[in-house]
Amino acid sequence: MSNNYYQREYETMSREELKALQSERLVRQVRHVWEHVPYYRGLMEQKGVTPEDIRGIDDLHKLPFISKEDLRLQYPYGLLGTDLKNCVRIHSTSGTTGRRVVAFYTQEDIDIWDDCCARAIVAAGGTDEDVCQIAYGFGLFTGGAGLNGGSHKVGCLTLPMSSGNTDRQIQFMMDLKATILCCTPSYAAFIGESLKEKGYKPEDNSLKAGIFGAEPWTEEMRRGIEEALGIKAYDIYGLTETSGPGVAFECEEQTGMHINEDHFAAEIIDPDTGEVLPLGATGELVLTSLDKEAFPLLRYRTRDITMLSVEPCPCGRTFVKMKKPMGRSDDMLIIRGVNVFPSQIETVLLNEGYAPNYQIIVGRENNTDTLDVNVEMSEGTFSDVVKDMERETARLAQAIKTMLGITPRVHLVAPRSIARSEGKAVRVIDNRKLHD
Ligand code: ADP
Ligand code: ZN
Numbered sequence: 001m002s003n004n005y006y007q008r009e010y011e012t013m014s015r016e017e018l019k020a021l022q023s024e025r026l027v028r029q030v031r032h033v034w035e036h037v038p039y040y041r042g043l044m045e046q047k048g049v050t051p052e053d054i055r056g057i058d059d060l061h062k063l064p065f066i067s068k069e070d071l072r073l074q075y076p077y078g079l080l081g082t083d084l085k086n087c088v089r090i091h092s093t094s095g096t097t098g099r100r101v102v103a104f105y106t107q108e109d110i111d112i113w114d115d116c117c118a119r120a121i122v123a124a125g126g127t128d129e130d131v132c133q134i135a136y137g138f139g140l141f142t143g144g145a146g147l148n149g150g151s152h153k154v155g156c157l158t159l160p161m162s163s164g165n166t167d168r169q170i171q172f173m174m175d176l177k178a179t180i181l182c183c184t185p186s187y188a189a190f191i192g193e194s195l196k197e198k199g200y201k202p203e204d205n206s207l208k209a210g211i212f213g214a215e216p217w218t219e220e221m222r223r224g225i226e227e228a229l230g231i232k233a234y235d236i237y238g239l240t241e242t243s244g245p246g247v248a249f250e251c252e253e254q255t256g257m258h259i260n261e262d263h264f265a266a267e268i269i270d271p272d273t274g275e276v277l278p279l280g281a282t283g284e285l286v287l288t289s290l291d292k293e294a295f296p297l298l299r300y301r302t303r304d305i306t307m308l309s310v311e312p313c314p315c316g317r318t319f320v321k322m323k324k325p326m327g328r329s330d331d332m333l334i335i336r337g338v339n340v341f342p343s344q345i346e347t348v349l350l351n352e353g354y355a356p357n358y359q360i361i362v363g364r365e366n367n368t369d370t371l372d373v374n375v376e377m378s379e380g381t382f383s384d385v386v387k388d389m390e391r392e393t394a395r396l397a398q399a400i401k402t403m404l405g406i407t408p409r410v411h412l413v414a415p416r417s418i419a420r421s422e423g424k425a426v427r428v429i430d431n432r433k434l435h436d
Contacts, residue, residue: 006122023056025290104294116246117150128155135183142244185217186425192228202230220350256321
């Protein structure tokens with residue numbers, strides 16, 4: 001049992017109490033949407049559902065799904081749940097896949113979002129004595145604003161660095177003795193690499209924890225970051241459509257992220273049929289906001305592939321846990337008929353002793369898919385490996401083949417030749433899309 005709760009009464013409430021709370025909130029949220037968002041009302045009417053049919057959380061499955069496509073079609077104001085004059089801010093997706101989506105917030109929405117992020121910071125050991133360095137981007141992207149708000153709520157001394165300018169990050173980290181670092185995992189890895197280059201050892205900094213999310217990352221990458229920075233690295237999950245980071249966060253057990261179920265109801269569905277799957281099954285995460293004013297979402301299809309577990313957590317929190325998402329269904333590559341997640345290739349490379357600096361290039365030659373993987377050598381491996389490049393590339397190709405069942409062409413490239421990420425890393429180039 002830990003004492004690291006920000007809102008103990010919610011984070012540890014019994015499942016029955018939680019169900020009652022979710023039910024009450026869902027009924028209210030559905031009425032709110034029905035009354036204020038004609039587009040949603042239309043979707044519900046099409047499905048033959050009215051607010052009277054939704055008596056509690058067990059009726060969730062009766063509601064229609066909503067997808068990113070709906071959000072794009074309704075850009076910018078079509079899903080607003082309140083008068084624009086009640087809104088105080090917008091954020092927007094980073095546009096990793098396709099057109100941007102704009103989300104709106106009332107002050108109350110921001111307050112709840114900040115609470116969710118505060119829970120994550122406290123779960124990572126944060127208190128008002130901490131110095132919290134926020135190296136997620138500030139601006140339209142939700143990462144900076146979300147963790148900044150959470151850090152203020154906890155009472156940490158907040159360093160609103162935004163991403164980039166790594167020399168300055170390091171200087172402030174050292175001079176102001178930052179104890180918690182918040183950024184994308186790929187940027188955390190880059191900061192670790194830069195610290196080492198400047199001659200710092202992991203124990204030279206004052207960091208104790210990191211809160212990393214906004215992109216998929218593997219357990220191997222977590223271990224690498226933990227070693228490089230001398231910290232414990234916690235995962236955090238969220239998306240712009242549901243406010244931002246803080247939908248789910250890791251506790252000290254690090255066996256999945258607790259979903260803030262007092263604010264979001266979670267389901268797992270079969271992405272092909274839309275059928276709701278039993279607990280423990282792997283599928284697409286569907287989220288329903290329970291108390292949003294400006295941008296309510298009923299049964300939003302996140303396209304993130306994960307699974308849920310209600311196993312009691314030793315930390316004392318009763319919220320379900322979601323497994324680290326492997327990537328979005330639309331990140332999944334189909335290469336020669338085989339489903340490939342970039343994270344699988346990352347797992348192999350890191351296990352083979354490489355840093356997370358790689359690039360996956362998919363193409364098509366003579367009507368056959370090709371898979372090329374550029375892998376960066378470190379200064380250390382460079383001289384050893386250069387003697388025996390062929391054997392090393394064959395070894396890596398074999399390791400990837402064992403994982404995926406298809407053989408890639410591996411290319412070892414010079415240290416520092418692959419661009420580093422200060423935000424979300426772009427690791428895949430799919431040239432087939434250009435020709436389709
Ligand atoms: P975009 O959809 O343009 O990338 P967002 O910044 O809203 O915009 O990204 C949200 C997405 O980022 C999620 O749907 C998920 O795919 C990914 N993501 C966020 N946090 C994590 C995490 N901890 N692990 C894996 N993926 C994550
Ligand atoms: Zn826990």
